[in-house]
Amino acid sequence: MFRRSKSETTTPVETDATDARAGGKGRPTPSRKEAEAAAKARAKTPRTRKEQMAAQRAARGDSSSKVRQAMKTGEERYLPPRDKGPVRRFIRDFVDSRFSFIELMVPLLVVTMVLGYSGNDYLANVGNTILLGTLLLVLVDMTMLRFRLRRELTRRFPDEPVKGTTYYAVMRALQMKFMRLPKAQVKIGQQLPEHYR
Template sequence: MKRRQSQQPEVVEEPVAAPHGKGRPTPKRREVVGQRGPVVAPKTRKEAYARQKELAKQSKAARAASGKAMTPAERRAALRAGDILPRRDQGETRRIARDYVDSHRMFSNYLLWLFPLMIASYVIPGAWIVQIVIVAVFVSLIVEWFFVGRKVRRLSIERTGSAQGGAMSIGFYAGSRAYLPRRWRLPAPQVDIGEEI
């Protein structure tokens, strides 16, 4: 007598396909953020000032919590080293202007000496000749700043392919640095007088 063989189907395990995506629908923004209340504009300058002060306090607290707050001494040291730059000093054209001013002797370097003379000319009666000389000096300074701005602009275009601003705006930036003594300049000079830039 033949035994009957049990015919059980072989079970083949199929690999489970990994779900596409994260397995849940993306929540709507309003579900995550929640309801925003109406934004009320300040009605008076006093309210606007109070709101601005509060926002500044919150941002200062957030910076302190993140550990990025600097003491005034640390900030000044970072400014001197050039690690952080104010917006007016940022950019390759401004860096070239700073290096140009720091490596050249300019007529603007002696502008601070002119202020006592200017004050004396207004105090002393009959010193109208000194006032004319002072006006002539200021005109010559503006001419110098224009030529320095053109030179720096040309250098910037040669090196980087572009320049931030026109000759006069770059010249005024250079002049505002040139009249300060070297030890007062921020960021500190990176080149010596006479050095090639």
């Protein structure tokens, strides 16, 4: 039933000389050095989802430690995008080189609290007046900071956009100097360099 009939004849298949080598791999055998390098590369690439997640966590931890270190040293390469560039570096140095009334806020707040809880109405009023006067001084200081910074930015960086620079400078100025990140690289009253390129 499934056999060939005797009437069918088989025709021989012609083989070419190139077909004799068709069973080959078509490329030269790699050297031991190349094979070991390929094996190491395959071993480094994570195969399972768990290995991929572990590799991503390790990469994130490494990059975040570099960012933390850059925040302390001011190394430009690893800073976050909002802190990169010569304009942002100049703004940080400009804010850090000037005395700000915000530096007096914490001691004056302590004095105000002591006067407020003294039980004497006159001393409590004096404390409130001191607090209100300090807040007004801080507002005036931030306004002056904005105008001076804009003038310096247009002089030093005429082609750079100034959008967002005021917010960046004010947010930095409203922090105590030892709490600012990236850390201050200049001292109060220090002369700033002319070029930040």
